Amino acid sequence: MKISLCILSCLTTLVVADPIRVACVGDSITFGAGIKERKENSYPAQLQKLLGDTYEVKNFGVNGATMLNAGDKPYTKQGAYKASLDFTPNVVVIKLGSNDSKPHNWKHGDSYTTDAAALVQSYQNLSSKPRIILCTPVPAYKNDKGKNVYGITDEVIAKQQLPSLINLAKEKNLELINLHQEYALEGAKKAIAMTPDRIHPGADGAKVIAGRVAYQLTHNYEPAFDITSKLKEQGIEPKVSNFHGYRQYRFTTPDTKLKCIIVAPHSADTSKPWIWRARFFGHQPALDKALLDRGYHVCFVDVADLFGSPNATKRWDQFYALSQQLGLGAKPVLEGMSRGGLIIFNWAKQNPDKVTAIYGDNPVCDIRSWPAKKSAPLWNTCMKQYGITAEQAKDFKGNPIDGLDALAKANVPVMLVLGAKDEVVPIKDNALILQERYKKLGATKIHTWINPNTKHHPHQACPIRELLSAVLSAGAQKAGSTVK
Template sequence: MGIRFTRSWVVLLIGCLVAPPLRAETLSTAFEQLGIETEPLEFHEFSGVQFKLNGVTAYVVEPKEWASGKPWIWRARFWGHEPELDLALLKRGYAVAYCDVQNLFGSPQAVARWNEFYAVAQKLQLHPKPILEGMSRGGLIVFNWAKANPQCVSAVYGDNPVCDIRTWPAKYSPDDWKRCLAAYELTESQASEFQGNPIDGLQPLADADVPVYLVLGEDDRVVPIEQNGLELARRYQALGGTVRTWRKPGQGHHPHGLHPVTPLLNELLIASPRDELDPLPLEMLTAKQRILVLGDSITYSGQYVSHLATWAKQTHQMPAERFLNVGVPSETVSGLSEPGHAGGKFPRPDLHERLARVLDHTKPDLILACYGMNDGIYQSFDSERFQAYQAGLTKLKQAADERSVNIVFFTPPVYDAHQQAEQLEYEGVMHCYASWLIAQHHEQGWHVIDLHFAMQRQLDANRASDPQFTWQSDSVHPNDAGHRAMAAAVIHGFAPEFDPAELDSPTYRAQFAETHETLKTIQQSKLEATGHRRPNIPGYRPEK
């Protein structure tokens, strides 16, 4: 009689709960507190530990600086093979973990072993929802464990994954087939009717809204994609699940991986779990008299600010003049500027050069701030640039606190690379910046409204029906519709019941045009009064 996946396997006994925190500065110290002996492990430029879990080899490699929440990717089989994705995530603050399930073929024994490793991971305070990564036969354990524990997974990535043991190893590797049958305690005849493959029983995973990402070599003769990855995709989508597939024409089972890895990396950064933001009290906005708005060129153009002011006026009788928009094009909160910015004519202005003058002049009782788009200076992810962004926002928060002024941070808008490979990296940079800012709400109590992922969800939905859809023809600056999407996200952050259709009435549109003109006049006056380092904008004051 073969072993079947029953309800007892569907949910971990530990229930994806976070264990009590360990007081440990390093992984090795944390394992020591758990009474688990470890040995040092080097993985490229990163360090970690190797240890035995009930006699089985396991690894955890930690990033040099953790992303908020200690996210991680859990690799199945073939440790270190085609490591581009693992390294990219390590650089962005994710850990990489491995627990050997050799010769178990995703069987209930393998699932039980991964349950044990997951329990350790939670004691280490790794995030309750890892990304699962399965290459080739690793697909068996990642999908079977995910189905058994759907609430404990953020995403599943399968790379030419085995999704049906009746195709591999049954038709390709006789010795592996014997071991596979033994692992499942199946006979040949029972295997022909087996319903415990990754392609079976996908409904719990679909119900948990876990996205699946597949990288498939179209000429795979070892693990044919029609009976494996594509069959899983068809079944999962029929159940309402989300699948994104990259097909590699002319490639077989090897090489694994997506090259370049950036499109897959960006999707996984979007799918990574983030705690929901609580709505801010509406009176935090409506009760204020002088609302200072800081930001870069997107804020300087100001349509999203004018939409917010128009909505506040029509819905809550707030005078538009309360909104003081002093955004400055090219500005950063990090103080960074790329070499040769603006053709070498001037470096990017730094908010902190003018911040004290602006606060002294406007005397705000609320600050709204939107930075990030320029702060990565349109280059690949770099930890030092990321730290400069974090430090700049922290300094802005401290300045507001010193004056006892509430400040609300907006995550940066999306950067739209238009699917151009050479620009896709910067999309992921903005995902990281936005995720960090959201985490500050939960970790530090900051007031945060998410524009970035709200826009990303809407952009993805629009792209599903129109692959050429964009709000940003230059990848950076939103058009009128993009500013409306930004405004809708901001308003929703204060008023969850808000319906974006409210911005469509003829009365609203007429009021918006008047409000926008009023706010631009105020903007010019305030910029001239406070000054800044951006040429060709009212209020420019060259450095002496």
């Protein structure tokens, strides 16, 4: 009897948490129009599978629905809208805009932001005080005759709706997912193939949307975090400009005179992760943009013509110290294309405890290969930076391929994207040597993509989503979590 009472007592103390209720608000793309077995393969259905039983995801998509109250089918006039409110969600994912881009609807486009704000407010007024996530529309592709399908116009979506949603998210401290950009990660050919009628994603396209929303839901964000105020606290007044829809801050530090760039995400991940670009800022930005959308900052400090020398690593030390004063994470991802490989590996070797991962793209890993064999003027400058002669360079041990012991001991993840036909920085004399030595030292976290058909250019000649996944996985491992 005592045992039974004990068991009963224990059972009564168990508290089963209610699932997190997620309302997917949207149009036919949310509904899953055109998808075979829609109830299993729409993006909300796939989102449910990704999130598991601790979430309850409901599909409140309505075919043809508009954000605009003056549109031909306002979402707020539909039964699904009231049902979504009655659901008292903990999270609301809003994806409306495709139908608004039709000419007869977009003539009322001046009200798009106002109507979006009102829709958001109606959910914020709920007793459940839900987390609001705004999503941009996915791309709308023209048909084979170059005509818009169903009148849905991608130019309106990309050039007018996206800026409006970005500004609204900033003003209201809302999270934002750029699905228009997310689709571009697939490459145009695959993205179109995932969109059978050029407007509605099929099951594969819905999977992309679900995966991106799942990532957002399983991470914490701080939309109110403002790098501007942090910079001003350090006596820095940056010049603000636009970087692919994100706010770019360009400045020179008052004391060390570093020329810097920081690009801020729309909503910062609470851990403030960042990727540190070495050289050629803005070139091939697909990875940077994808990380920005996931709450990373992108940072850059000018180390031109320093060739990864002690002068270069000193500048990086100074910028790293600033990054910590600004509240950024303690372990950035390092990104180096071409000669940028010199600084990322040389700094990382000195600071293995301050690095999440290293991404080298056709990276220079030995100055005796480049610039020594490619440019006499640059080689002379390089030797001056290192304080060596051509004779001393023969036995030089300060290259990225040297002294990898500390990095290998820390097992810092390394990603290498290489062109097999690289004529400027031959991979057999650079990255492949680094890879071989790193593995011999016991490092296991090295991922290499070799494109058999590319030369030194173009960079990022690999499946971007695979590279992104590798970077995010490295970040999750450093944080002791997993990425969905």
